[in-house]
Amino acid sequence: MTPPVLEVRNLVTHFRSVERGKTIKAVDGVSLHLNAGEIVGLIGESGCGKSTLSRSIVGLATPNAGQIILDGTDLSTLKGGALRKARSAIQYVFQDPYSSLNNRQTIGEALEEALVIAGLPAARRSARIAELLDHVGLPAAIAPRYGRELSGGQRQRVAIARALAMNPRVLIADEPVSALDLSVRAQVMNLFFDLSRDLGVACLLVAHDLALVRQAASRNYVMYLGKIVEEGTSAQLYGDPRHPYSRALLASAPSPDPVAERARPRVPLTGEIPSPTNPPSGCRFRTRCPVVQEACAAILPPPVEVAPGHRAACLFVSAG
Ligand SMILES: Nc1ncnc2c1ncn2[C@@H]1O[C@H](COP(=O)(O)OP(=O)(O)OP(=O)(O)O)[C@@H](O)[C@H]1O
Ligand SMILES: [Mg+2]
DSSP: OOOOSEEEEEEEEEEEOTTTOOEEEEEEEEEEEEOTTOEEEEEOOTTSSHHHHHHHHHTSSOOSEEEEEETTEEGGGOOHHHHHHHHHTEEEEOSOHHHHSOTTSBHHHHHHHHHHHTTOOHHHHHHHHHHHHHHTTOOGGGTTSBGGGSOHHHHHHHHHHHHHTTOOSEEEEESTTTTSOHHHHHHHHHHHHHHHHHHOOEEEEEOSOHHHHHHHOSEEEEEETTEEEEEEEHHHHHHSOOSHHHHHHHHTSOOSSHHHHHHOOOOOOOSOOOOTTSOOSSSTTGGGOTTOOGGGGTOOOOOEEEETTEEEOOTTOOOO
């Protein structure tokens, strides 16, 4: 089997709460991997640590512990230029295309700036700009226009083109369509699909909208209060969710398929996600879990493989 492009092992990112001096355990021991050409969804409620995890992987937040391994190299063993080069292979697409593009730059200038950083010789830049725009479904004629003249969907395409200018191995997109009109969301999601297929880029898609992730992602991680509680292919997760949290999360999201929608169990997710400064002992979901038992407070459930590649961290899932 080909090794993954990106592997994250036991990543921990804590923050110090300014007011109360408490520790916010935003990411608390997360392991995941991405294969080349694969789109992986990262889902979970607001505040569960998805952005902190994404930002830690791209170096915008500093992990307290854990390893980030790109193409077999642990990034913590690199320094200076080698670290910068490795980091440029992991690109981040921000949620808000309005703040991520400079309004005073033309699209061509924004892309050229990225190509300069990527070290592309001047003579090859204009052809590369046209190629990048083509990859994201924009005409080359858009290059002289300013960011402020574009729609949200077009701006997000430019932001993706700018990330592609660095020839990334991995794209991490944190809620890349949630600031866009409903009508263009699916188009931008399809773009990730095309890029992973055509360029072999591994994509981690962080999203609230389960219907969109479900369409785009082939594999998924479900996160709850700083930890991964379930992972599996889309067929495994959506067809046979095993963790009570995944079940509740999926049950609260409508399915695009009318048959599945009729069969969808209505077990709503009740209550608020607990504070990451003081997570419950044992299983973090136990305070909201409909099938909680006494042991759940004492034991942190390890991930159990229920089928190849399908793992759920619950004491009461059975293998097979
Ligand atoms: N820079 C920071 N300093 C202190 N606490 C932070 C910081 N960034 C995030 N947090 C806290 O860490 C926890 C996880 O936040 P994070 O933004 O990673 O969640 P999320 O899953 O991305 O949520 P959402 O779906 O709303 O974007 C939250 O309790 C948040 O308040
Ligand atoms: Mg977030």
